[in-house]
Amino acid sequence: MNVTLDWSWVEPAVAIAGLAAITVISRAFFMIPQRELPLPDWLKRGLKYAPLAALTAVIAPEILMAHGELIGTFRDARIPAVLCATAYYFWRRGILGTIVVGMAVYLPLHIGWGW
């Protein structure tokens, strides 16, 4: 009998433990030291670009790529969904509505027409 233990859960579990630590450290950051620290300039500057860079880097391939390549067709439900969601955002400035509008365009095209 050759039973191989499944260790595939270890890496995601470690990743999640680390992410929990990141939650605590980032949210408590300036409350951790005893003495008060000044807000450094690099943080204020980084704050403006680092979050939007990380978000864009994650979602751009999710929206514009399929099977590791830039999508070459407009018959992809993600494109009209993202365009309508973006239009809604700049009209009403609500994130919740952005999700709802995007999915309302995406699901019929994706499930119904197979885009």
Place this chain on the structure above:
Amino acid sequence: MSQRSGAVTAVRVTVQHPSFRQAAQDMAGTSLGIAAWGLVTGVAMVKSGMPVGMALFMSLAVYAGSAQLAVIPLMAVGAPLWVVWLTAACVNLRFVIFSSMWRSYFAHLPLRQRLAVGYFSGDVIYVAFMKRFPEPRPQPEQIPYFWGAATTNWLAWQVPSIAGILLANAVPLSWGLGFAGVLALLGVLLSLLFDRATWLATGVAATAAIAAFALPLKLNILVAIAAAVAAGLLMEAVDRRRHHPRVVLVPPDSTLPPEERTQVQDGDAVALREERHP
């Protein structure tokens, strides 16, 4: 009194304080939005292929909406830990700024309580708390108020998130419900774009992330972050000198006169050398 019953009493006093309920009322308005986010995040975790048990662990341990959504696609393809963590840290950077505000209210608490306050302080709690206590100095009712807001927020997030995890398991993957997570991040991203520099940085990040997609270990994320931050800072440096620099024509075979050299170094003038051919 034993330590344990002391803690129970402390919790009871906090929960029964009028500020605790006040906070819960203040948070009611945003709870619907939080709940929808939680649902979307729960669905997105499972639809990325994460096992239900792992998704429950993630929801309960990490407790950070946009960071969770951002790392889900990375974890799904087995990106290295440091790329996952770096991405989450970038998305969480705003909390570092918030923490310096929390400090002026809670610096007198012991370290363990400060860490607990940090862990449970999300964006919407911050907004509600700052509206209720604009003066940055400690007051006794702030602690029950904080825990009232934190409890409401935690329930408004975790209950729908867990519901999303369990329900998504019953919906076929082919429906593409995980796309809601991408749309949620899109909404957050759009809310961060408010001037030329941020739009440019986003364009650079998108281009770099796609162009470098073939890199191993999801390093395209890192390339995109570095390129976008560099582009944004560059754009800012250019914008700071809004007055138009003048062009100084430098004849061939000669150097810049000293006073024009300082102008060029200050960015007030751009040196253009004449060339000796048509």
